[in-house]
Amino acid sequence: MSTAAIAVTGTGMITPVGTDTDSTWDAVRRGDTRAGLAPTPGVSHPIWCRTVPPFGSELLPGRGTANLDPFVRFALVAVDQAIAESGLDPASWDGGRVGIVVGCGLGGAATLSTAHGRLAERGPDAVSPYVHPRSLINMAAGMLAIRHGITGPSHTVVAACASGAVAIGVARDLIRAGTCDIVIAVGTDAGVVPVIAAGFAAMGALTDSTAEDASRPFAADRSGFVLSEGAAAVVLERADAAAARGASALGRILGYAFTTDAHHPVAPHPDAVGAERAVRSALADAGLTARDVDHVNAHGTSTPYNDRSEGRLIGRLFPHRPSVTANKGLLGHSLGAAGAIEAVLTLRTLATGIVPPIAHTPAADPELAELDLVLHKERLAEPAVAVSHSFGFGGSNCVLVMGS
Known part of the structure; x- marks a missing residue:
């Protein structure tokens, strides 16, 4: 397996606060809350959420794209942007040496929910023949391959809320193994669906605040x-290959690790044992130690248990107090997309030297006072090495180590 440096040469993004990486980054830097909260459609007692504003061919040209499930549409938008920024031309690349890895937690939840409603109300004849092509969890990867002529490996990884980060790690490994020269990784999810929201609410995972x-x-x-x-x-891409074609590296993927708690279906291990192994393994993969870490982009869900477990882990592993941010205060929790979104934002921190604030958090929990949380406003810190944590139901722990 090659240990050549892996460069990020393009990024793309669509979130409730921006239609691309630049606009989302600007909003995150400001702690901008203009997106607001909205009630989940179809739920009689409002469950508040953040949604991507409606969009059309201005972001996603192409015949038939308007009718795809949102999780596929989001992925297509983000990948179009990432390829454009990379300067690569799908019309001229060797598609057999290009791979795609999609991380997703749910798949086409909106499509399945609509189809079930039609089945219940009007019977089987009302169900569209496009239900499965639009809802199967690997269809984002399939549609991306069709759109861009990718004939190498096409993987979909499912690790709940760690899925997007795992996709980047698996993509890195495909290049290291020599299987591909170029791999596109994307995390996507569209879980603002009544039954999904109601399920999270029933288990007490969602905030009860409407503020x-x-x-x-x-x-x-x-x-x-x-x-x-x-x-x-x-x-x-391999850093040397990117440099040879004159592409600029937006950052580097230095290390990756994925562990499993084997503790509880949905609760994190209280002592973050599996998460700690993931951090240490990712740093070892990068040839670094905890002392080399300048910045942490935390999973930071805003749930009592996750933040306590993760906060104690950060304090224990990084006593030198690197800066810590968390993006879900502003963006909400986008499930399988979150790890990829946070990885891209971490790359921006490394490239600009700016650490965005944790939106909406006026002061740290006193139990976590030892952490250097970036609050209230952005900070100029110029970190060189950062870790991004992503955790998920089923005990998934994924850590990416990134460098400028």
């Missing part, structure tokens, strides 16, 4: 996450 600042990572009064949606994509 604009309802998502409050690492705050003492945090009460749960705000459901969200979106996608982010990266184009990965």
